[in-house]
Amino acid sequence: MTMRNQFNPQSDRRQFIKIAGAASALSTLTLPSVHAAEGAGNKIQLALIGCGGRGTGAAGDALYVKNDNVELQLVAMADVFEHRLASSHEEITKFTESDPDKVNVPEDQRFVGFDAYRKAMDLLRPGDIAIFASPLAFRPLHFQYAIERGLHVFMEKPLVADGITAKQMNELAAQADAKNLKCGVGLMVRHCRGRQELHQRIADGEIGDLIAMRAYRMHGPVGSCFSTAKPADRDELMWQIERFHSFLWASGGLFSDFYIHQIDEVCWMKNAWPVKAQALGGREYRDKYVDQNFDVYAVEYTFDDGSKFFFDGRTMTGCRNDMSSTVHGSKGSAIVSEAGHTPGKVRTFSGQRQNRRDIVWAYPQPEQNPYQLEWQDLVDAIVNDRPYNEVPRGVEASLVGNMGRIAAHTGQEITFQQALDWPHELAPNIADFTPNGPAPVMPDADGRYPIPKPGIVRDAEYELLT
Numbered sequence: 001m002t003m004r005n006q007f008n009p010q011s012d013r014r015q016f017i018k019i020a021g022a023a024s025a026l027s028t029l030t031l032p033s034v035h036a037a038e039g040a041g042n043k044i045q046l047a048l049i050g051c052g053g054r055g056t057g058a059a060g061d062a063l064y065v066k067n068d069n070v071e072l073q074l075v076a077m078a079d080v081f082e083h084r085l086a087s088s089h090e091e092i093t094k095f096t097e098s099d100p101d102k103v104n105v106p107e108d109q110r111f112v113g114f115d116a117y118r119k120a121m122d123l124l125r126p127g128d129i130a131i132f133a134s135p136l137a138f139r140p141l142h143f144q145y146a147i148e149r150g151l152h153v154f155m156e157k158p159l160v161a162d163g164i165t166a167k168q169m170n171e172l173a174a175q176a177d178a179k180n181l182k183c184g185v186g187l188m189v190r191h192c193r194g195r196q197e198l199h200q201r202i203a204d205g206e207i208g209d210l211i212a213m214r215a216y217r218m219h220g221p222v223g224s225c226f227s228t229a230k231p232a233d234r235d236e237l238m239w240q241i242e243r244f245h246s247f248l249w250a251s252g253g254l255f256s257d258f259y260i261h262q263i264d265e266v267c268w269m270k271n272a273w274p275v276k277a278q279a280l281g282g283r284e285y286r287d288k289y290v291d292q293n294f295d296v297y298a299v300e301y302t303f304d305d306g307s308k309f310f311f312d313g314r315t316m317t318g319c320r321n322d323m324s325s326t327v328h329g330s331k332g333s334a335i336v337s338e339a340g341h342t343p344g345k346v347r348t349f350s351g352q353r354q355n356r357r358d359i360v361w362a363y364p365q366p367e368q369n370p371y372q373l374e375w376q377d378l379v380d381a382i383v384n385d386r387p388y389n390e391v392p393r394g395v396e397a398s399l400v401g402n403m404g405r406i407a408a409h410t411g412q413e414i415t416f417q418q419a420l421d422w423p424h425e426l427a428p429n430i431a432d433f434t435p436n437g438p439a440p441v442m443p444d445a446d447g448r449y450p451i452p453k454p455g456i457v458r459d460a461e462y463e464l465l466t
Helices: 003-007 053-063 082-095 116-122 136-149 163-178 193-203 236-242 253-270 370-383 391-410 416-421 461-465
Strands: 043-049 071-079 110-112 129-132 152-155 183-185 210-219 276-282 296-302 308-315 322-329 333-337 347-349 359-362
Touching (some): 043 053, 082 110, 136 152, 183 370, 253 322
Parallel strands (some): 043 129
Antiparallel strands (some): 210 322, 347 359
């Protein structure tokens, strides 16, 4: 069982973004600097920034990478909440008790606070890896410091919730390339060997031209997507960070955070990103909840060739659950995800009904776990000094998610370019955050936060919510 599953039971495409100055020239950070400092052996050290379930799982998967040239060791941890850091350290230590050398994080290497990310990364050497698993609003701040320190990075998805930050992240990605730093992004479905073969088969024409795609993520509430009023004894900003799924500035809301995998994997199979989206959405049975999310979303994405991708999301109890992705071609169809991210159980069919007798190809079972494969691939790129930067693609996938979310929240048709050029930054001045300072969005006198109003607030989702 992987750490990710244990701790968190719940990874030639078109380019729409030109990365300014995306030089791929190698710098002085070459393979020798990847290896451990003199006398320390062939170890790549890890610092975990963001110690919730997602970060704990990512660190655990990293520690069990199999590579003959290096071993990975966790040496530093950082979070803004001491209890989360302590719980994460306990879980990782317990999971690695049969190989205790994998974790070496004494108390003076566990840091708490908004500057903790710097202290954790300061313990690493150039060529080590920083893991970013805090809410996405902090990505540019942490990424920039990692680049300054000469560190490879692994960052969890999604990467951005607005266009301004998307452009910042692409500029930073170009800087990382210029220093020959390797950057992984937690869209682990791209590393699934079965889906990789499916992608190639579709590209080779096995099911013809893709003309319709559909994906679903429908289940009850998970994580912190719904929130009731803040307790009187809690600081506003810290409360929102702890419940980041409830606030658009911190996560892009549940739409951006939950739905990016299905959106990304379907667009990957199409080898394109949609050019526009229109959407529906709304809230149900929400008297006591004060978060900013809708309960239901239905998005129609349109690609440049006119083909459609229909995405449905629902976060409600007592309803039918579905977490799958399917693509339909002119000569057949394929299952991209049968019931969740892993295993995919991918198959192609000669028709659209997807009957068992119409199966053309199915990937052999059992499958390798993509949560582990994404780490295998990142470490392999570091050890063999191969170009490796998933940030631009992660930004694009995040922007496609933003496009659908904005379309639902405003009731308007939104293009990819509009999502990229949207003039409102959700979390400005994040480097100046303090525990008792104001949050990017504040409640009214009744403890409620602004919610989207499609058709009323039609062109300024971010102004309403920030």
